[in-house]
Amino acid sequence: MxxxxxxxxxxxxEYCDVCGALLAGTPAPAxxxxxxxxxxxxxxxxxxxxxxxxxSCGYDFVLGGGNRGTPQSTPSTPSGPASAWVAVIASxxxxxxxxxxxxxxxxxRVTFPPYCxxxxxxxxxxxxxxxxxxxxxxxxxEIDLAGPxxxxxxxxxxxxxxxxxxxxxxxxxxxxxxxxLLNGKAVEHNALLPLADGDRIHxxxxxSITVRKG
Numbered sequence: 001m002x003x004x005x006x007x008x009x010x011x012x013x014e015y016c017d018v019c020g021a022l023l024a025g026t027p028a029p030a031x032x033x034x035x036x037x038x039x040x041x042x043x044x045x046x047x048x049x050x051x052x053x054x055x056s057c058g059y060d061f062v063l064g065g066g067n068r069g070t071p072q073s074t075p076s077t078p079s080g081p082a083s084a085w086v087a088v089i090a091s092x093x094x095x096x097x098x099x100x101x102x103x104x105x106x107x108x109r110v111t112f113p114p115y116c117x118x119x120x121x122x123x124x125x126x127x128x129x130x131x132x133x134x135x136x137x138x139x140x141x142e143i144d145l146a147g148p149x150x151x152x153x154x155x156x157x158x159x160x161x162x163x164x165x166x167x168x169x170x171x172x173x174x175x176x177x178x179x180x181l182l183n184g185k186a187v188e189h190n191a192l193l194p195l196a197d198g199d200r201i202h203x204x205x206x207x208s209i210t211v212r213k214g
Contacts, residue, residue: 084214085123085169087143087161089207091116095181096206099153106152110205113149123169123211128161130154130203145207153178153204159187161195161211169195169211178204 096112121128121143129141134156145154155176162170171193173180180187181202187193197213 086212087121088210089119091206092208095202099205116149126163130159131157151204151207158203171195
């Protein structure tokens with residue numbers, strides 16, 4: 001039975017199986033003995049301390065940081081892969097005039113908004129939905145174009161921006177009524193299209209969404 005620098009009896013002759021202190025070679029800084037009922041929480045994940053290393057994330061309470069002896073899991077797709085990206089939402093007079101020129105039963109009743117302040121929405125999470133909120137459908141898209149001013153040509157779920165593992169974004173139109181344009185070209189329904197810094201998405205009667213990488 002080995003004894004660690006802190007005084008614990010350890011069945012492991014290399015590292016203390018109580019506090020994790022190094023038993024052979026140059027000893028690591030000794031871990032303070034935990035006081036029952038007064039254990040520190042892990043600064044990384046908040047789990048209560050039960051020894052030198054956090055049982056949830058492997059944090060080393062003596063040296064700080066992750067325990068190199070404990071494999072750290074890496075998610076295949078990050079929860080916020082494109083947190084530096086932002087969607088810039090504005091009204092586009094040229095797009096409005098092009099849409100009205102195509103005619104349609106409601107074209108005469110759709111007017112260009114006299115005031116539409118530019119908005120910026122950070123692109124975070126696995127997906128960012130573009131549309132108009134609906135209480136009956138319990139739908140509140142991250143890019144909500146219900147206004148004011150409301151773009152009447154936007155479907156409740158018009159398009160979706162999907163985060164990718166390489167920290168980029170893709171655009172998909174799941175089947176909007178009036179379609180989606182990417183850099184002036186029509187987007188096929190359910191087709192995944194990669195987005196680049198500065199790409200412009202047009203939806204509805206006059207809405208322009210420019211994606212920017214910070």
